[in-house]
Amino acid sequence: MLGNFTYCNPTKLFFGKGALKEMRGELAKYGKNVLLVYGKGSVKRSGIYDEVVAMLKECGKEIYEDAGVMPNPTTEKLAEGCERARAANADLILAVGGGSVCDYAKAVSVSAYCGEDPWEKFFIRFEEPSGKIIPVGCVLTMVGTGSEMNGGSVITNHAQKLKIGHVFGEEVFPKFSVLDPEYTFTLPAYQMVAGFYDIMSHILEQYLSGTDDNTSDYIMEGLMRSLVHSSRIAVKNPLDYEARSNIMWTATWALNTLVAMGKDTDWEVHMLGQAVGAHTDATHGMTLAAVAPAYYRLIMPYGLHQFRRFAVNVWDVPTKGKTDEEIAEAGICAMEKWMKEIGLVMRLRDLGVTEDMLGGIAKSTLVMTGGYKVLTQEDIMQVLRESL
Ligand code: NZQ
Ligand code: ZN
Numbered sequence: 525m526l527g528n529f530t531y532c533n534p535t536k537l538f539f540g541k542g543a544l545k546e547m548r549g550e551l552a553k554y555g556k557n558v559l560l561v562y563g564k565g566s567v568k569r570s571g572i573y574d575e576v577v578a579m580l581k582e583c584g585k586e587i588y589e590d591a592g593v594m595p596n597p598t599t600e601k602l603a604e605g606c607e608r609a610r611a612a613n614a615d616l617i618l619a620v621g622g623g624s625v626c627d628y629a630k631a632v633s634v635s636a637y638c639g640e641d642p643w644e645k646f647f648i649r650f651e652e653p654s655g656k657i658i659p660v661g662c663v664l665t666m667v668g669t670g671s672e673m674n675g676g677s678v679i680t681n682h683a684q685k686l687k688i689g690h691v692f693g694e695e696v697f698p699k700f701s702v703l704d705p706e707y708t709f710t711l712p713a714y715q716m717v718a719g720f721y722d723i724m725s726h727i728l729e730q731y732l733s734g735t736d737d738n739t740s741d742y743i744m745e746g747l748m749r750s751l752v753h754s755s756r757i758a759v760k761n762p763l764d765y766e767a768r769s770n771i772m773w774t775a776t777w778a779l780n781t782l783v784a785m786g787k788d789t790d791w792e793v794h795m796l797g798q799a800v801g802a803h804t805d806a807t808h809g810m811t812l813a814a815v816a817p818a819y820y821r822l823i824m825p826y827g828l829h830q831f832r833r834f835a836v837n838v839w840d841v842p843t844k845g846k847t848d849e850e851i852a853e854a855g856i857c858a859m860e861k862w863m864k865e866i867g868l869v870m871r872l873r874d875l876g877v878t879e880d881m882l883g884g885i886a887k888s889t890l891v892m893t894g895g896y897k898v899l900t901q902e903d904i905m906q907v908l909r910e911s912l
Contacts, residue, residue, distance in 0.1 A: 526786035555615030588612035623669025668719025670779025718809030790895030799888035818910035827896035
């Protein structure tokens with residue numbers, strides 16, 4: 525049965541070729557001072573930076589820059605961003621980049637005036653924002669995280685070996701996001717396919733949980749089928765607009781909070797992946813790909829009906845003469861075959877993990893309670909060992 529819920533997603537999207545021009549109307553809603561946040565330089569090489577700066581100038585904005593946001597943004601960078609936002613007296617934070625840049629912009633938005641250590645407040649104690657929140661807008665250049673239309677913000681604390689996400693409320697969602705599929709054409713293949721698995725993982729975190737008949741499950745099956753289909757095309761031809769645009773839209777759907785409404789969700793693969801990320805700084809989607817198959821095999825007996833459904837409705841696994849266990853296992857095998865086909869990292873050792881690191885990674889793994897099994901420390905170690 526669907527649980528009760530209240531739903532609102534306040535992010536306005538501008539989607540498609542040339543969508544950036546639509547941002548003009550949004551910019552007019554905010555004051556003069558814009559903190560322009562971006563990563564390590566891809567937006568300069570692709571020319572997106574020049575387009576954005578030209579529009580900001582044309583709209584009479586004062587531009588303050590905050591460059592160098594790294595993949596998996598850190599607490600140190602967050603502190604620097606807060607200072608820059610305050611010094612600029614920013615009326616708008618404009619994030620131009622991937623999930624890391626968007627997540628970071630949201631973290632700066634709530635932290636610049638929070639008056640205390642944001643890591644402790646938001647990422648350890650999970651408190652809600654209490655001070656002024658600076659509005660955020662996004663121009664997305666990398667597809668996967670869904671950060672363009674959600675309140676998620678993931679920050680890494682290397683000293684504490686923790687990578688933690690806070691899912692903020694509506695007031696922190698981007699006010700608007702520009703989604704131009706062509707802006708993702710310059711992504712290296714490694715990042716592109718990591719994003720593809722991030723999308724698959726977001727869907728599975730919300731699909732592989734619960735026992736009820738739920739509209740969201742049917743929607744998610746469609747999203748997964750579309751992703752698998754388009755990803756195969758995109759890997760062969762990264763410039764295929766149809767495939768890349770479908771994937772961009774699937775990614776937004778996968779984590780814009782809609783499919784989670786009224787439904788149990790898991791997120792344990794993300795907890796394992798983020799712990800791996802905290803110890804290795806590896807690419808987010810790859811950390812998920814490396815741990816997911818072993819995790820799913822561990823929990824499969826506890827959610828067999830849904831794994832069977834995944835196999836049949838997403839991977840077209842034939843059922844005749846097979847037990848439910850065999851069908852479910854064939855579904856995971858089909859997913860693994862697709863993962864290898866598109867070029868994902870399938871083993872933790874390929875992300876720099878060594879056996880002696882597993883205990884530390886296990887300690888950094890948060891345990892969630894919404895999935896088919898609440899993991900023990902032994903379970904976590906088993907998944908990590910099998911994923912090595
Ligand atoms: O820094 P630059 O030079 O821009 O390069 C980036 C970066 O090296 C590059 N890139 C991005 N767009 C490009 C491009 N290179 C060429 N052409 C382009 N168009 O790609 C690299 C990765 O970028 P990043 O933003 O780190 O990737 P992603 O979008 O996967 O974001 C990962 C972060 O998002 C968090 C992850 O934990 C991780 O910290 N997540 C956020 C979520 C949310 N807000 O809901 C949920 C996710 O599960 C995820 O945890
Ligand atoms: Zn993710």
